[in-house]
Amino acid sequence: MSRVHITDVILRDAHQSLIATRMRTADMLPVCAQLDEIGFWSLEALGGATFDACLRYLKEDPWERLRQLRAALPNTRLQMLLRGQNLLGYRHYSDDVVRAFVDKAAANGIDVFRIFDALNDVRNLATAIEAVLAAGKHAQGTICYTTSPVHSTDQFVAMAHELAAMGCHSVAIKDMAGLLTPKVSAELIAKLVAAVDIPVHLHSHATAGTAEMCQLKAIENGCRHIDTAISAFAGGASHPPTESMVAALAGTEYDTGLDLKKLQTIGFYFREVRRKYHQFESEMTGLDTRVQVYQVPGGMISNLYTQLREQAALNRIEDVLEEIPRVREDLGYPPLVTPTSQIVGTQAVLNVLTGERYKTISNEVKLYLQGRYGRAPGQVNGMLRQQAIGNEETIDIRPADLLRDEMQTLREEIGELAQSDEDVLTYAMFPGLGRDFLSQRAAGTLQPEPLEEKAPGTDAGRHKPTEFNVTLHGETHHIQITGSGHHTQQERPFYLTVDGVPEEILVETLAELDDGATDSPATVSGSKRPKATAPGHVTTSMPGTVIEVLVQIGADVAAGDPVLVTEAMKMETEIQAPVSGRVEAIHVAKGDSVNPDETLIEIVS
16 A cells, blocks of 8 residues: 555644744634544644643643544544653653553543653653553554664664564654654665564654655655644744645655645645744744754754843854754763753753853753663763762663652642642643642633734734833924844843834843842842852852752851752753852742842852
8 A cells, every 4th residue: 555644743743843832722623624624644632842831821721622622623533742651741750640641641532642762762661552552542652763873773673673562553753853864764764664564654853954855765665654734834843844745745656645725725724823923933943954963853942042042142052052962972872852852952051151061960961860761872971970970879770660659649739629630640740830720720810821913014023013102301202112132141122213213222131230239138039139249159050940949048058069959941950059158048939030140049158
C-alpha cells in the first residue's frame, strides 16, 4: 500500500511552535467539523506545553478541552505527545501516576500516544507503553533524532527493535530541531522500514527549511506517515504545510487522497485566527539554518530570545547559541527536547550571563548528573559532575524505581479543590500552577490573559497606537505612540508623533534611577528593592520567580550555603550565599518576580 497518511498538528505543535501555545479552544471548535471531514490519520491535540499554557495563560481546563475536541471530532483519531515517565511535567513521576494519567487521557478521548524520552532511555518508556496497551489504545514508540559523536543510524535502528519488542504499534522519528537532511532521511527510513514490521512515522520541524525534502525522501524509502501543519501555522519552527505536501503527492503513487480545496478553506480560517494572537509572534520562528550548527529546536530559540530580551541581554544570544553545544557535550550529548532542551539552554544562559562557566548550576543539571533523568547517551564531564554534586551518589537504575506511589498523597495534598482524578493529575503535573488554577476555578475568578487589538493596516505584532492630548504651558499637543524598540540596560526608545510629526524619545529605565535606599532591615517583597552593591548582597543571574526562601533573618550561613530557590525558563536554581555571615534582611517572598542586580537577601559578615 503506497498511500501516504497525514497527522496534522494544527491543534497542538503548530501553534506551540509559532504563537507560544496560545490558541484557545474557542478558536478550535468552529472548524472541527471541517477538520473531521478531511480524513487525517490523526490530529495532534494534546501534549507538550498545552497543559501549562491552558492553566497559566488561557485559564482553561485542558481536560475539558480534550473532551470538547473529542465530541467535535468523532471520526478522527486524537493524538497526544507524552514525555514517557515525565508525562507533561519536568520530573519523573511514580508508575501509579503514569498509569493514572494514561488511563484518564484515554478515557477522555486520546487514541494515539506518541511516547518519547529526552535521553532515548527506553527504561523511561516502559510503564507508559504498558499503560497505553492496557487501555487498548495505539502506542507509538518514539526516537528523538539528534547528531553527535555518540549517536548513529545503527543505534536508532536498535532502539526501534526495542520499541517493537515492547509492543508498540508504530515507531516515530521525532526530529524536534529540524536536523534531518534529505540524504540522512532516506538512509535512516530505509533501514528502519527494513528492520521492523510496524509503520514508521516522521515528525520533522521546518526550522532549517529542509523538512519537505526530508519527507519526500522518507516517503520514497518506505515511510507512509508524515506530520504536517495547516499552512496558516506552517513553516519556520513549525512543520511542512499540509496543503503543499498534499499537492506535491497528488497524482503519484503516494497520493494522500485528501481534498486540497477543503484544506485550503481550513487554511483561510486559521489565517484569520492567527491574526488574533499577533502579540505572541516571535521574531525567532522563521527559517533559521543555525539549527544545523547549534542543534537548537525552534521553540527553544524562541524561549532563549524572550529570556534574553527580558534581561536586556539580547545582544548575547549568539554567545548563548555557541555555549549550548559545549554544555551539551559536558552533559554527554543529550538530544535537545523537553526537558533536556530547557536544562541545557538555561545552563548555557547562566554560563554566559554570569561571565563564568558553571559559576551557577541549576538544580536540574545537578539531578541530571546524578542520573535522575536517566542514562546519558555519552560520557559526562567528570569535573563538572564533581563540582555540581560533590560526593553525592549517582544512580544507574531506572529513576522511577526510586519513587513510591504518589496518587494518594497527591489527592490528600490538593484536597477538596480536586473534583476528579483529572484535577489531581493537573495538580501533579504543575503543583503551584495547578493549585492556583483550581482555587480560581472554585472562586469563579478565572480570567484569561487579554488579547491585544491589532491596529488596522499594521503588520501582526504591531500594537494599536496609544493616543492622548498633553497640555503644556497652555498649549495642547496631540501625541500618538506608534511603537517601541528593545531596551538596553540604560534606556528604551519609544516612537511617536507629536501633532503629526514623527519623533523618537529615549526613556531611562526605573532601575537605573533607583538609588537603592532602604529604610530598615526587614523581610519585604515587591519590585522596589535596593541595588546589589556589597559582597554580602545576594542576587540572581537572570529574571525569574522565587520558589522558596531557605533562610530567616538572624540565621548564620556559610559561603556556598543555599539561601533561595528561583525558577527561570521552567528550571529551578539554588542561589547560594556569596559570603559567610548573618542574614540581616530578606527582600523577597515566595512567588515574587526578581531581576538581576537586585538585592534579594543581605548577609553581614
